[in-house]
Amino acid sequence: MRSYPGYRRGVGGSIIFALFLVGVILTVGLYFVKTRAQTAKTEASQLLRKVEAEQKAVKLLRAELAHLESPDRLSDLAERELGLLPVKSEQTISPEELVEMIPMRDLPDGGQP
């Protein structure tokens, strides 16, 4: 007697087949999730690399800025290009002295200032 399980598949067989299918689907799903996670990881490390590159660039720019705005360089430039020199004590005045030097004007209508 030959039998054909294909024709006489019982409930047990279907369950096994269904489980197998679920297993396959889960495995495939897991594979995709894993792949995507890896892609994200690669992207993240690329971004980190970019951040580091930017940080290095910022450091470099900060150093360049520090060089360019060095007070000795600026005072040299100010003296050469604009003829500006450090302020002398005589050139500054305190608010009290200012009041003494510039007499207060009377208001046109004679009112109090």
Next chain:
Amino acid sequence: MTQRYDLKGPVRRRMRIADNEFSAVSEGRIRIRIGAVFFMFALTIAVLRLAEVSLLSPSNSGKYYTSNDAVTRADIVDRNGELLATTLETYTLYARSKYVWNPEEAAQKMSAVFDGMSRQELLARLSRKGDQILIKRGLTPKEKQTVFELGLPGLIFEAEPKRVYPRGALGAHVVGFTDVDLNGLAGAERAFNEELSTENAPSLSLSIDLKVQNAAADELQKSLEHFSADTGAAIVMNLKNGELLAMASLPNYDPNRPDTALPQNLFNHASMSTYELGSVFKPITMAMALDEGVTDLKETFPVHKPLKVRNKYIRDDHPSKVPMAMPEILAESSNRGTAMLAMRVGGDRQQAFLSELGLMARVPVELVESAAPQVQTEWQDITTVTVSYGHGISVTPLALTTAIAALLNDGEYVQPTLMKRDSVNAPVTRRVISGDTSRKLRDLMRYVATDGTGRNARVKGYGVMGKTGTADKPSVDGYDEKRLVSSFIAAFPYEDPQYVVFVTFDEPKAVEGTYGYATAGWNAAPTAGRIIERIAPILGVEKRSGPIALSPFSEQALR
């Protein structure tokens, strides 16, 4: 099989036909089954492999990109966060001779990028055989990119950290420099080497104010050139908390290229050179005499008469014809008067007092470059006399600045520091003289600037106090009167001293306008004055509008 076909009746032919069909169908089914098995087998393998890949493959979660900077070093900034030293990436260019196609072409193209290297030099290096031929060190990122874009084969770039000092020579002696492996060799780089080389260390804030440093260094430089002095040093210190705001030493060097500097230029004269500083010591002797109560400000001393100690006549540069009291002794810088005060106090007390002011030992500042003083081993009465006016004892400019700062800081000695003061780095203080003596000393030093040898240091509105010091340099036989060390110690403002400024020149020369003098009143004093004029607004010291409160000894209308 019989069961099934029995129902349909026993037809032989039919059965035969049915048999044929059956065998064909069954063969087909077997094939299908084999196919299915193969398919399932393949599918299972694929699924298993998928499962293996997704479940069992080694996790690479730890493989995030990490920095390849093995050596890091924290930045150094000034008290306002201005960058003084930083670490940048530079590149070293190597060639792998196997892959270099055309050395001539490569040399031709690269010589346009590097100005420091000729085509021949590049060609010579590129033609060498080897796996890692050094072409050039210290490429900036820009140079690296340019070379990279030339698209030459066989070139390798290797990243290398390098210490960069964007301010160049400004503050070079304070900041210092490192070797190629980023180990601090001088200045703050050396003093704070451990703090700086710790991983992820925060940037180090020095007490230095870059603007004050620039003003001090600039004025010092101008005066040094004007008076053709050999070397010079300037110090600005906050006497309330001991913070060093500026420390300049000339000649200086570029810390970016310390290897090209002359060895003597690396020397920090402000904290490393010891000098017999001369009369700038007189305020110390006076503070001691006043604090000991051996005299008062009114008693006069017979400075017009010769003074002989151990067969040695004490001479005065500007001999007086009348007896003088302490204010005049200081203002006219009388050696005899100061000697008499010191002798009255005595040598033992003098030594103890100098120790309290930190003049008998190395200044406890963070810098390694802080020299110990040279003090006579046998303290005779002549030593007491000469030390009272700053001879026979060699100290660093920093030591004297700290001592005078203590005298003017209400009598409290504050340990100087190169680090910005905060709750962790709080000042260490100790009382050396009474507040009353400190106030008297303030008056005395103000009198020097209004009526005495320090008149050239005055700055309108800031109430400068000070004391000049001109010392002959020791030579083989005694002292050489032609070679001088001139210095000026100044403090301001008079009502409430906050900052002390010290300027010293080694061997300044007399120039036009100084009437043949190369003494401190003509070079160091005006330099200190100009420094104060520039830094007072930076430091937020308010300019006084009216006449400054007068020194009680002065009758002159003061400015």
